[in-house]
Amino acid sequence: MPANLTPQYKKAEERYKAAETDEERLLALEEMLREIPKHKGTEHLQGDIKRRMSKLKDSLAGVGKKGGAKHVDVFHVPKSGAGQVALVGMPNSGKSSILAAITHAHVVVADYPFATAVPVPGMALFEDVPIQLVDAPPITADFAPPGLVNTYRAADLLAIVVDLSGDVLEQMDVCVKYLVSHNLILDEGGDAHLGRKTFVIAAKTDIAPPGTLQSLQELTERPFEYITISSTAGQGLDMLMRRIFEMLDVIRIYAKKPGAEPDMKEPFTLKRGSNVHDLAYHIHRELAEKLKTARAWNSPKIHDGQNVPRDHVLCDKEIIELHFG
Numbered sequence: 001m002p003a004n005l006t007p008q009y010k011k012a013e014e015r016y017k018a019a020e021t022d023e024e025r026l027l028a029l030e031e032m033l034r035e036i037p038k039h040k041g042t043e044h045l046q047g048d049i050k051r052r053m054s055k056l057k058d059s060l061a062g063v064g065k066k067g068g069a070k071h072v073d074v075f076h077v078p079k080s081g082a083g084q085v086a087l088v089g090m091p092n093s094g095k096s097s098i099l100a101a102i103t104h105a106h107v108v109v110a111d112y113p114f115a116t117a118v119p120v121p122g123m124a125l126f127e128d129v130p131i132q133l134v135d136a137p138p139i140t141a142d143f144a145p146p147g148l149v150n151t152y153r154a155a156d157l158l159a160i161v162v163d164l165s166g167d168v169l170e171q172m173d174v175c176v177k178y179l180v181s182h183n184l185i186l187d188e189g190g191d192a193h194l195g196r197k198t199f200v201i202a203a204k205t206d207i208a209p210p211g212t213l214q215s216l217q218e219l220t221e222r223p224f225e226y227i228t229i230s231s232t233a234g235q236g237l238d239m240l241m242r243r244i245f246e247m248l249d250v251i252r253i254y255a256k257k258p259g260a261e262p263d264m265k266e267p268f269t270l271k272r273g274s275n276v277h278d279l280a281y282h283i284h285r286e287l288a289e290k291l292k293t294a295r296a297w298n299s300p301k302i303h304d305g306q307n308v309p310r311d312h313v314l315c316d317k318e319i320i321e322l323h324f325g
C-alpha cells in the first residue's frame with residue numbers, strides 16, 4: 001500500500017535530517033508522527049518513528065549512561081512556597097514581565113517573541129505567604145516545547161496570559177486548544193473546575209483598546225475568572241496575588257512553642273480543611289504521633305488559649321501551640 005506522505009510530513013522529515021541536536025531531532029520526529037497519514041500503509045514507518053523517539057528520549061534522559069553527567073530536565077521546576085502557578089501564553093503576551101514585576105527572578109523581558117526558552121521560577125509574596133510563579137516559553141498554534149506539558153502538569157494553578165493589546169481571541173483559542181489537547185483542562189466547554197484550576201491574566205491593560213476584555217469574555221465559552229493587570233504600570237498586581245492565594249485554597253498557621261511568642265514571620269501553609277494533627281505531621285512526621293494536646297489563638301470560634309482536639313479544623317491565621325508527650 002502506498003504511504004501517500006503529505007508535504008507537511010516531508011517538511012518535518014527534512015527538519016529531522018537537518019537537525020543538529022537530539023532535542024531538535026525529537027521535535028522533528030514528534031511532528032513527523034503528527035503529520036504522518038494514519039493507515040495500514042504507514043504502520044511500519046510509524047513504528048519506526050516511535051522507536052527512534054523513545055531512543056532519543058532515553059539518551060536525553062541519560063538512561064544507560066554510567067554515572068557522569070545526568071540530563072537535567074529543564075521543564076521540571078521543583079516546588080517551593082505555598083503553591084505553584086505556571087503561566088501559559090503566546091509569544092510576547094507579557095509572561096516574563098509579570099515575574100519581573102512581582103518576583104526577584106532573573107527573567108528576560110523583550111519586545112521580540114520567543115525571548116523565554118525554558119521555565120523560570122520566581123517567588124512572589126501575598127502578605128506573608130510565598131507563592132511560586134513559573135514563567136514559561138511561549139506556545140503558538142503549531143508549536144510548543146514538548147517537555148512544557150510536564151511543567152504544567154505539576155503546577156497547582158495555571159494562568160493563561162492574554163495580551164489585551166493583541167489579538168485576544170486568537171490567543172485564547174491557541175491557549176485553550178493547547179490545554180485541552182494535553183488534558184490539562186477538560187474538553188467540556190462548561191465546567192472549568194473539573195480540570196486543572198485555570199484562570200486568565202488579562203495583561204497590558206494600560207495599552208488595551210477600550211472594551212477588549214469585555215468582548216473576550218463574551219466570546220469565550222469557558223467561565224474563566226479574569227484578572228486584569230499591567231506589569232509596567234504596576235496595576236492589578238496586588239489583586240492578582242490575593243486571588244492566587246485564594247484559589248490555591250490554603251491556610252496559614254502560626255506555630256507557637258509553649259511559653260514563647262508565636263512565630264508570626266513564617267507561617268506554615270496547609271490545605272484548607274487541615275486539622276491540628278495535619279499541622280503536626282506537616283512540621284515533622286514523627287511529631288504527629290507524639291502530639292498530646294494543642295491550644296489555639298486567633299480562632300474565629302473559640303476563646304484565645306483554649307484547648308483544641310487533634311481533629312480541630314484549622315482556619316487561616318490561627319495560632320497553634322502544640323504539646324508533645
Ligand SMILES: Nc1nc2c(ncn2[C@@H]2O[C@H](COP(=O)(O)OP(=O)(O)OP(=O)(O)O)[C@@H](O)[C@H]2O)c(=O)[nH]1
Nearest residue numbers: 092093094095096097110111114115116138231232
Ligand atoms: N505597555 C505594556 N507593555 C508590556 C506590559 N507587559 C509586558 N509588556 C511588553 O511586552 C513585551 C513582551 O513582554 P515579555 O514579558 O517579554 O513577554 P513574554 O510573554 O514573556 O514573551 P515570550 O518570552 O516571547 O513568550 C515587552 O516589550 C514588554 O515590555 C504591560 O503591562 N504594559
Ligand SMILES: [Mg+2]
Nearest residue numbers: 095096115116
Ligand atoms: Mg518571556
